Amino acid sequence: MKILIAALLAAFALQAQKADPLEGLWQGYDGEWLHCSRQLVELAEAIPQDKYTWRPGPGVRSTSEVLMHIVTANYGLMHLTGKPMPAGFNREIGTSVTDKAQVIDWLKRSLDAVREAHAQITPAELAKHVKVANRDATVDGIYLRILVHANEHMGQLVAYARVNGITPPWSEGGSK
Numbered sequence: 738m739k740i741l742i743a744a745l746l747a748a749f750a751l752q753a754q755k756a757d758p759l760e761g762l763w764q765g766y767d768g769e770w771l772h773c774s775r776q777l778v779e780l781a782e783a784i785p786q787d788k789y790t791w792r793p794g795p796g797v798r799s800t801s802e803v804l805m806h807i808v809t810a811n812y813g814l815m816h817l818t819g820k821p822m823p824a825g826f827n828r829e830i831g832t833s834v835t836d837k838a839q840v841i842d843w844l845k846r847s848l849d850a851v852r853e854a855h856a857q858i859t860p861a862e863l864a865k866h867v868k869v870a871n872r873d874a875t876v877d878g879i880y881l882r883i884l885v886h887a888n889e890h891m892g893q894l895v896a897y898a899r900v901n902g903i904t905p906p907w908s909e910g911g912s913k
Contacts, residue, residue, distance in 0.1 A: 766880065767855060773887050774848040777807070779906045780894055781844055786837040788901050800897050801835040804844055807890050811847035814883050817867050818876045820854055848887075855880055 781804055789801040798806060809831045812822055823846065834840055863877040874882075895905050 766884065767852070770848075770852055770855065770884055773884060773891065774852065776905070776907055777804075777848065777887060777891055777894075778841065778845060780891065780898060781837075781841050783903055783906050784837075784894075784898055784901075785903075788897075788903070789835055789837050789840065791897065791901060793897065793900065799835070800894065801837075801840050802832055803890050803894055803897070804840050805831040805834055807887055808843045808847040810886050811851050811883055814879050814886075815851060815854055817869055818854070818862075818865075818879050820850070823850070851880075851883055 784800055790799050792799040792802075809828065812820075812826055816822055830843070834843060858876070858880075863875065863880070865876045867874055867876060867879065869879065898905060
């Protein structure tokens with residue numbers, strides 16, 4: 738009987754650890770960011786190291802370059818809102834980091850940085866005006882751009898994955 742109870746508890750614990758594929762959707766910015774971040778990390782983890790240097794054609798970003806472009810955009814756009822750049826960050830990192838583990842580490846840190854910064858921001862700070870590419874914007878608009886940008890490149894990465902025979906982990910019926 739103890740073994741049966743232990744097995745059931747283990748099964749429940751395992752089920753609880755599985756992420757809800759719709760987690761975050763329709764829950765405002767923070768929920769959408771959680772959803773987008775989870776999918777980006779899952780996809781980055783599903784792509785094998787040998788596909789991190791793959792590119793669809795000459796002059797087009799490789800898989801690692803797309804992921805690192807997301808990282809540089811996250812930090813660069815947050816910098817416009819007054820957030821400092823992280824230690825060890827520089828613009829060349831977008832093309833110099835190609836190792837899967839390093840790319841995923843940078844990706845996770847940048848996604849967490851956006852989540853944490855947005856969670857701490859006040860409505861007054863969101864309404865603050867900033868200059869971006871010689872245009873007026875609000876900090877709230879910058880965060881919206883970060884979310885849209887990450888999703889745009891996730892679509893690009895899904896296409897990269899599928900061309901290489903990789904099914905996104907969250908796709909119904911898909912396998913890693």
